[in-house]
Amino acid sequence: MTYQPNVSRRAFIAGSAAAIGGFTLGFHVPFADAAMAQGASALPPEVNAWVVVKPDETVIIRIARSEMGQGTLTGLAQLVAEELECDWSKVTTEYPTPGENLARNRVWGSYSTGGSRGIRDSESYVRQGGAAAREMLIAAAAAQWKVPAGDCKAAKGVITHTASGRTTTFGKVADAAAAQTPPINIKLKDPKDWTIAGKPLPRLDTADKLTGKQIYGADLRLPGMLVATIKACPVFGGKVASFDAAAVAGKPGVRKVVQVDDNAVAVVADTWWQAKTALDALPITWDEGPNKNLSSADIAGTLAAGLDAPDAFVGNKQGDAKAALAGAAKTVTATYSFPYLNHATMEPMNATALYTADKCEVWVPTQNGEASLAVAAEAAGLPVQKCDVHKLLLGGGFGRRGNFQDYVRQAVLIAKQMPGTPVKLLWSREEDMLHGAYHPITQAKLTGGFDAQGNLTVFHMRISGQSILAAVRPEGMQGGMDPVVFQGLTANSPEGHMGYTIPNVLVDHAMRNPPIPPGFWRGVNLNQNTLYMECFMDELAHAAGVDPLAFRRKLMANHPKHRGVLEAVAARIDWDKPAPAGVHRGIAHTMGFGSYVAAAAEVSVDKGQLKIHRIVAATDAGHAVNPAQIERQVEGSFVYGLSACLYGECTVKGGRMEQENFDTYEVLRLAEMPAVETIVMPSGGFWGGVGEPTIAVAAPAVLNALFAATGKRIRTLPLKNHPLA
Amino acid sequence: MARLTINGQIRDVEVDPDTPLLWVIREQVGLTGTKFGCGIAQCGACTVHIDGVATRSCALPVSAVGDDQKIVTIEGLSPDGSHPVQRAWLALDVPQCGYCQSGMIMASAALLQQNPKPSDDDISAEITNICRCGTYPKVRAAIHMAAEGGATKQAG
Ligand code: FES
Ligand code: FES
Numbered sequence: 075m076t077y078q079p080n081v082s083r084r085a086f087i088a089g090s091a092a093a094i095g096g097f098t099l100g101f102h103v104p105f106a107d108a109a110m111a112q113g114a115s116a117l118p119p120e121v122n123a124w125v126v127v128k129p130d131e132t133v134i135i136r137i138a139r140s141e142m143g144q145g146t147l148t149g150l151a152q153l154v155a156e157e158l159e160c161d162w163s164k165v166t167t168e169y170p171t172p173g174e175n176l177a178r179n180r181v182w183g184s185y186s187t188g189g190s191r192g193i194r195d196s197e198s199y200v201r202q203g204g205a206a207a208r209e210m211l212i213a214a215a216a217a218q219w220k221v222p223a224g225d226c227k228a229a230k231g232v233i234t235h236t237a238s239g240r241t242t243t244f245g246k247v248a249d250a251a252a253a254q255t256p257p258i259n260i261k262l263k264d265p266k267d268w269t270i271a272g273k274p275l276p277r278l279d280t281a282d283k284l285t286g287k288q289i290y291g292a293d294l295r296l297p298g299m300l301v302a303t304i305k306a307c308p309v310f311g312g313k314v315a316s317f318d319a320a321a322v323a324g325k326p327g328v329r330k331v332v333q334v335d336d337n338a339v340a341v342v343a344d345t346w347w348q349a350k351t352a353l354d355a356l357p358i359t360w361d362e363g364p365n366k367n368l369s370s371a372d373i374a375g376t377l378a379a380g381l382d383a384p385d386a387f388v389g390n391k392q393g394d395a396k397a398a399l400a401g402a403a404k405t406v407t408a409t410y411s412f413p414y415l416n417h418a419t420m421e422p423m424n425a426t427a428l429y430t431a432d433k434c435e436v437w438v439p440t441q442n443g444e445a446s447l448a449v450a451a452e453a454a455g456l457p458v459q460k461c462d463v464h465k466l467l468l469g470g471g472f473g474r475r476g477n478f479q480d481y482v483r484q485a486v487l488i489a490k491q492m493p494g495t496p497v498k499l500l501w502s503r504e505e506d507m508l509h510g511a512y513h514p515i516t517q518a519k520l521t522g523g524f525d526a527q528g529n530l531t532v533f534h535m536r537i538s539g540q541s542i543l544a545a546v547r548p549e550g551m552q553g554g555m556d557p558v559v560f561q562g563l564t565a566n567s568p569e570g571h572m573g574y575t576i577p578n579v580l581v582d583h584a585m586r587n588p589p590i591p592p593g594f595w596r597g598v599n600l601n602q603n604t605l606y607m608e609c610f611m612d613e614l615a616h617a618a619g620v621d622p623l624a625f626r627r628k629l630m631a632n633h634p635k636h637r638g639v640l641e642a643v644a645a646r647i648d649w650d651k652p653a654p655a656g657v658h659r660g661i662a663h664t665m666g667f668g669s670y671v672a673a674a675a676e677v678s679v680d681k682g683q684l685k686i687h688r689i690v691a692a693t694d695a696g697h698a699v700n701p702a703q704i705e706r707q708v709e710g711s712f713v714y715g716l717s718a719c720l721y722g723e724c725t726v727k728g729g730r731m732e733q734e735n736f737d738t739y740e741v742l743r744l745a746e747m748p749a750v751e752t753i754v755m756p757s758g759g760f761w762g763g764v765g766e767p768t769i770a771v772a773a774p775a776v777l778n779a780l781f782a783a784t785g786k787r788i789r790t791l792p793l794k795n796h797p798l799a
Numbered sequence: 800m801a802r803l804t805i806n807g808q809i810r811d812v813e814v815d816p817d818t819p820l821l822w823v824i825r826e827q828v829g830l831t832g833t834k835f836g837c838g839i840a841q842c843g844a845c846t847v848h849i850d851g852v853a854t855r856s857c858a859l860p861v862s863a864v865g866d867d868q869k870i871v872t873i874e875g876l877s878p879d880g881s882h883p884v885q886r887a888w889l890a891l892d893v894p895q896c897g898y899c900q901s902g903m904i905m906a907s908a909a910l911l912q913q914n915p916k917p918s919d920d921d922i923s924a925e926i927t928n929i930c931r932c933g934t935y936p937k938v939r940a941a942i943h944m945a946a947e948g949g950a951t952k953q954a955g
């Protein structure tokens with residue numbers, strides 16, 4: 075028997091497109107019900123877990139990781155198609171559900187889509203998947219022709235018997251191919267022979283985004299569905315004391331007012347607007363709990379005390395920094411800080427749940443379908459085998475929708491109070507801003523020491539502040555230390571190591587965890603670490619009276635790949651030639667998520683007004699699966715990074731965030747967006763990530779240019795708090 | 800009860816008159832291409848055309864729209880995605896997550912209607928929609944392309 079998964083999900087996907095105009099969706103998802111699936115299926119059996127070929131030659135490539143705008147769907151499909159030797163114009167994709175993955179012994183591996191890992195973590199097994207399917211298709215054709223498979227080859231979906239010139243197509247032998255024994259450990263193509271991967275192909279998922287057809291979680295409609303919105307206690311750690319459901323029960327469309335966990339109240343209504351109107355009118359009394367007087371100033375004080383605290387976790391130690399500082403001819407010290415930030419995805423958090431006594435299904439835009447499934451099962455109180463998750467395209471993720479599945483839990487807890495009725499929970503923007511998983515807050519004190527000849531002999535960075543892992547993934551801690559705190563600053567981690575050789579180095583972390591939930595925010599700790607490092611390098615260069623590029627070069631002899639990207643941007647921006655009149659330049663580089671990145675910026679300041687004229691960026695990700703999508707990720711990284719640099723901060727007052735919407739949480743808009751020139755320079759031999767690292771160089775490149783323009787060192791973000799006039 | 804003309808069709812909807820047009824379009828009429836981003840006229844995800852003018856529908860009560868006013872949503876911009884702005888968007892592969900793009904496209908189409916050859920400064924002044932994925936450079940390029948009438952096929 076050939077196991078065919080996801081038939082019912084296919085019905086769902088087809089139905090959801092039709093549902094735009096009304097309630098036509100027939101969903102029925104007997105998860106992992108193979109007999110039923112076979113009976114209902116109009117599709118041929120899969121060749122293997124990654125590939126289905128239809129009789130009309132359409133190739134369906136299965137994608138486990140989530141598409142959230144970063145292009146991973148297209149990139150992963152390119153890698154499979156490259157080995158499969160199919161016709162790219164016939165490729166479509168689909169998501170197997172996390173429940174199917176579980177039922178099939180995790181044949182699709184991890185679903186986690188974060189840390190710029192979508193491609194680099196799975197490239198090897200997805201390419202193997204494509205190659206195995208190709209071999210099975212060839213073997214099936216060879217068997218029909220009664221010739222050795224080794225005498226046949228495949229190209230563009232056509233299989234040819236070389237000697238006789240006979241041909242057939244993937245679609246004709248797909249059925250038979252499914253019965254072939256899957257080969258293992260097939261030799262993969264050398265990337266230099268790639269014809270589909272490595273090419274700047276258009277995305278597979280663009281067309282429906284231009285016409286309003288694309289369904290996001292916020293748009294989902296199911297038959298009989300109700301809609302909910304929610305308010306959790308705005309003070310972190312607070313709870314619901316009481317609420318007066320009767321006060322809104324008679325409002326139009328209101329179906330139910332429900333408490334969710336001990337800290338939130340939701341209104342369920344016929345429409346979202348009715349739910350929102352009723353929730354706004356609902357009298358709720360909060361028990362604000364222990365944090366009700368907490369402010370940003372308190373948090374800053376706690377962190378500042380960590381800057382000189384005796385105890386700290388050591389992330390990078392070479393030589394003896396303390397002794398070297400004591401003996402230095404000259405030292406330079408500066409203190410920097412980085413604020414809380416909200417991801418502010420354009421699509422607010424949402425999830426739709428349908429609960430019955432023996433089944434729970436969730437439809438959700440998620441960066442990690444398996445995490446959604448685990449949370450759904452726990453909230454439902456059902457075995458995970460009785461639950462499943464249908465992944466929807468994300469209206470932005472940026473780390474908010476991976477580890478954190480709070481909205482899934484809430485949706486299930488609401489649906490559980492209305493068994494048999496699908497309920498879509500959609501947060502307001504205010505809820506989204508008040509209940510984020512915030513970019514952690516840190517401060518850093520940096521000290522550099524020179525010898526009498528002006529050589530940098532010692533570098534100490536003391537980080538004080540919040541650990542993400544301590545809050546969200548304590549099992550990842552190493553003896554109380556959070557290794558992720560040191561992103562980009564380690565001695566030799568392949569994820570990201572410091573690109574300078576300095577005889578005495580100490581990077582250490584005094585962990586200070588305020589009661590604000592931290593999260594993985596696109597770029598994570600590389601953002602502030604690179605800001606601290608690269609702005610301070612500029613300070614050291616200035617103190618030494620040396621050009622910032624020349625100063626760095628001297629320390630980079632052992633770091634050719636770091637230096638490669640830095641030299642590339644310097645050359646492109648003509649660093650060695652004077653800038654246009656009134657324009658000033660800054661540079662920065664880093665390594666993170668396995669890739670090397672650098673940026674150079676040209677800015678001017680006129681009457682206190684900063685203008686960013688031009689950005690040049692370089693990325694060495696080892697392999698470039700789709701250079702056009704890398705370019706878009708790099709451009710997008712500057713929008714994200716410069717939004718943070720110029721405007722981003724969530725401030726705490728009365729134990730809650732003060733910013734509730736885009737009027738106070740400003741972000742970069744088109745008018746301020748400089749031209750970005752992207753240099754994609756894969757040097758081969760490794761696989762790095764692309765979606766995040768460049769964010770980290772955006773702010774320091776601009777701030778270093780700003781110093782060149784004004785002589786002002788900005789050491790606390792955002793820039794909007796610093797008058798430049 | 801409100802009577803609206805949306806994408807050339809008359810729609811009678813049973814709804815509280817204070818309901819923002821956005822939610823009437825999304826929930827009563829069932830056209831979900833127009834997105835909710837902020838609800839306070841800040842982000843532009845909810846942009847529709849009202850008599851050809853780009854309008855943020857999230858902060859406009861349905862009662863403020865007359866039945867003689869022509870509302871066009873992303874679904875009605877063209878029958879088949881062939882509006883010059885949509886074609887330019889496809890040619891330059893503009894969207895990332897795509898969530899802001901209905902609003903971007905509607906704002907851009909209205910701009911070109913009023914100003915067929917906008918300068919960079921015109922674009923900067925008129926396109927104030929928020930995109931968190933960071934498609935701004937491609938949006939700018941695609942508006943210029945649409946203005947030139949140059950988009951014919953999707954490219955990388
Ligand atoms: S949703 Fe209307 S402007 Fe943001
Ligand atoms: S494309 Fe994602 S918000 Fe604009």
